[in-house]
Amino acid sequence: GQNIDQPTEMTATEGAIVQINCTYQTSGFNGLFWYQQHAGEAPTFLSYNVLDGLEEKGRFSSFLSRSKGYSYLLLKELQMKDSASYLCAVKQRGGSTLGRLYFGRGTQLTVWP
């Protein structure tokens, strides 16, 4: 089975930096994803980590530690449009490699001016 934990809500101000943590327990870990979901819209892909370390992509970075079952999403220079739910998702080894993911409950980030 899978157990994916992330904070329910976070707030930050425009221009700040925020770190959203995700811990997971899963059998046969095979990659971790972060998705962004604005209210009323479908989730969109942000990042993918399969090896330990930091992946940087513009204002967003994602970190993974497989031994600790831990990941974080780092958002820099926050903008109002970053207000959204951020979903941590884990892929299990085995079976299909074509996208069977298990999602956390999501962290609702609110960015204030």
Add this chain to the structure above:
Amino acid sequence: SAVISQKPSRDICQRGTSLTIQCQVDSQVTMMFWYRQQPGQSLTLIATANQGSEATYESGFVIDKFPISRPNLTFSTLTVSNMSPEDSSIYLCSVGRQNTGELFFGEGSRLTVL
């Protein structure tokens, strides 16, 4: 990336009725996935739709309640049968990228059951 179209985008349904959601992809894909997102919750995988074989259901979901069709490599349907208010949810169709498993989602179908 894949372009995924779902319909209906939203509907209001009466208890006890059934509704079929359609998902069309702009390219051929081996597997399509159906997720549910209940109010305030994250995404839960309902089933994997395989072309040419029966769908694979996750624990807690059964074929009688959520029958799935997959007639070809670009299309799938999910039926929500004998609906109750607890079925009020957003239903999302998705496909995966081969090398990473990254998912692309349709816009979702928001069902409200009265």
